[in-house]
Amino acid sequence: MKFLTALIKPKNILLTLYFLIGNVLIFFAFAFFNFIPLGLSETINPIINGVIGIGINGLCMIIGLSSLGEALSRLLMRWKSVEKCEVDPKIQEIFNEVYTSCRENCPKISDKIKLYIATADNSVNAYALGKNSIAIPIGTIQSCNEDEIRGLFAHEFGHIYNNDSSLRLGVLMSNQVILGVSILMAICMYLCGSIITFVVNRATKSYMRNGIGMAIGFIIMFVYVLWNKLGMLVLNFAGRKEEYAADNYAVTVGYGEHLHYALSELDPSTTKQSLTSLMSSSHPDTVDRLAKIKEAFDLLHADDLEYIEHSQDFGTETIADDGNVDLLSDTKIDEVAASSNIDLDKIVVDN
Numbered sequence: 001m002k003f004l005t006a007l008i009k010p011k012n013i014l015l016t017l018y019f020l021i022g023n024v025l026i027f028f029a030f031a032f033f034n035f036i037p038l039g040l041s042e043t044i045n046p047i048i049n050g051v052i053g054i055g056i057n058g059l060c061m062i063i064g065l066s067s068l069g070e071a072l073s074r075l076l077m078r079w080k081s082v083e084k085c086e087v088d089p090k091i092q093e094i095f096n097e098v099y100t101s102c103r104e105n106c107p108k109i110s111d112k113i114k115l116y117i118a119t120a121d122n123s124v125n126a127y128a129l130g131k132n133s134i135a136i137p138i139g140t141i142q143s144c145n146e147d148e149i150r151g152l153f154a155h156e157f158g159h160i161y162n163n164d165s166s167l168r169l170g171v172l173m174s175n176q177v178i179l180g181v182s183i184l185m186a187i188c189m190y191l192c193g194s195i196i197t198f199v200v201n202r203a204t205k206s207y208m209r210n211g212i213g214m215a216i217g218f219i220i221m222f223v224y225v226l227w228n229k230l231g232m233l234v235l236n237f238a239g240r241k242e243e244y245a246a247d248n249y250a251v252t253v254g255y256g257e258h259l260h261y262a263l264s265e266l267d268p269s270t271t272k273q274s275l276t277s278l279m280s281s282s283h284p285d286t287v288d289r290l291a292k293i294k295e296a297f298d299l300l301h302a303d304d305l306e307y308i309e310h311s312q313d314f315g316t317e318t319i320a321d322d323g324n325v326d327l328l329s330d331t332k333i334d335e336v337a338a339s340s341n342i343d344l345d346k347i348v349v350d351n
Helices: 002-009 010-036 038-041 046-065 067-076 090-105 138-143 146-161 166-203 212-252 256-266 273-278 284-300 305-314 330-339
Strands: 079-081 114-118 128-129 133-137
Touching: 002 010, 002 046, 002 166, 010 046, 010 138, 010 166, 010 212, 038 090, 038 305, 046 128, 046 166, 067 138, 090 114, 090 146, 090 284, 114 138, 128 146, 128 166, 133 146, 138 146, 146 166, 146 212, 146 256, 212 256, 212 284, 256 284
Parallel strands: 114 133
Antiparallel strands: 079 114, 128 133
């Protein structure tokens, strides 16, 4: 399974620990039900209850990561196929072009990936979902030119190729199971507290507030909120690494320049994000991304004569350590040319 393949990668160690601890919480939550009078559950061994909980979590994840799960997710997010939307058919042609390039460069990528339109989304972005779904919002179609869209598509194919979208979907599905268990436990504790309060009040003919059940229910939901917040931090941390990898994939399949242009247009600021804003974001700083894309492009085309000729265009902007945009130095071009035995005097640059 692609989810497990991505989960065991060393770079995802924090996400792996988070997922495993989540399963431990599910185990103990279901085992806890053994102590609540819920019919047959009181006759079942707590360990068996816990194993059942793990099984339910696994089943939900299998469904969520399946084609059916992807379809349900697309339905909830209001993604529609291109044929059902009033958009320029050119979008599908651009998608097919980039898809073909990705398949030629990386044959292992799925051959069942389809394009969808995020009809309720006016942002400028693109998304990958599971193993076979890529979506582009209406806002992107309206705001970006064809080359920028090519770069965004290549980036999203990178997420699918690296199994990032499957990993994220699987972890989120597991968290939904934890949410469901937390709500159920909170309701049960409140009801049990209410029953105990009612019995005690009738027996003692006194009035006792139902505070215990409500307090435990509140604690359970509070723990879930903290757990979910922690999960977002872990997912964001992993997501920033995933973005760099997907950017590098776009460069590898020939769309690094397109992606560079797209990101430059989407976020023209040359100021780096603060640490607090970066922690709450699943994307790394755009300044750093542009620099790494340029670095990967340089490395890929270091021995390419056409790259030297073209560097006056794509290479005119590179990001310095202080966040300012500087011209690509002549020294850098000379170094690349020297390593490739290229005579720069014989090169005519078309401006």
